[in-house]
Amino acid sequence: MEEVARLWVVTGLVDDLEAATVEATRAFLADPYVFLVGIDNGVVAATIYGSIDAGRGMLRRLAVLPDHRKRGIGAALVRALEHRLAERGADRFRLHVFEANEGGAAFWKAMGYDRIPARYMGKFGPVP
Numbered sequence: 001m002e003e004v005a006r007l008w009v010v011t012g013l014v015d016d017l018e019a020a021t022v023e024a025t026r027a028f029l030a031d032p033y034v035f036l037v038g039i040d041n042g043v044v045a046a047t048i049y050g051s052i053d054a055g056r057g058m059l060r061r062l063a064v065l066p067d068h069r070k071r072g073i074g075a076a077l078v079r080a081l082e083h084r085l086a087e088r089g090a091d092r093f094r095l096h097v098f099e100a101n102e103g104g105a106a107f108w109k110a111m112g113y114d115r116i117p118a119r120y121m122g123k124f125g126p127v128p
């Protein structure tokens with residue numbers, strides 16, 4: 001799992017390796033069928049995982065190592081995960097892309113995803 005977490009750090013999805021390792025471990029143990037890892041020449045080159053809630057599939061942490069990009073690996077992982085979530089009853093799919101991530105947004109557009117008009121809000125720090 002640390003290799004997966006390192007991939008998330010290298011690709012800029014997260015900063016904290018330890019927190020990422022905890023997240024990856026939790027997600028894998030919760031539902032390994034929807035936790036996909038792409039191995040290329042023995043290297044953990046790509047990952048994505050998903051979850052499902054009331055028919056809505058959530059796709060998380062798609063990452064492909066820079067040297068392995070533009071070869072269809074990201075698209076293959078997304079399609080495989082969509083099928084697995086659909087088997088579990090998902091009939092719509094969502095994900096978050098940061099505003100500044102133009103390449104990520106272009107990838108999702110190519111995968112048939114459209115922007116949903118919504119505010120993505122967050123809060124950091126202790127609960128008052």
Ligand SMILES: CC(C)(COP(=O)(O)OP(=O)(O)OC[C@H]1O[C@@H](n2cnc3c(N)ncnc32)[C@H](O)[C@@H]1OP(=O)(O)O)[C@@H](O)C(=O)NCCC(=O)NCCS
Pocket residue numbers: 011013061062063064065068069070071072073074075076095096097098101102103104106107108110111
């Ligand atoms: C986004 C990312 C997962 C794409 O992975 P990939 O394996 O290179 O993608 P694919 O080769 O399967 O690309 C499929 C299609 O998406 C589009 N696409 C992919 N990357 C793109 C980019 N940077 N800019 C524009 N379009 C892009 C292309 O249309 C491509 O098809 P084509 O190569 O036939 O033209 C990868 O660049 C990555 O890991 N980025 C950093 C992490 C990230 O942004 N993750 C998504 C956050 S939600």
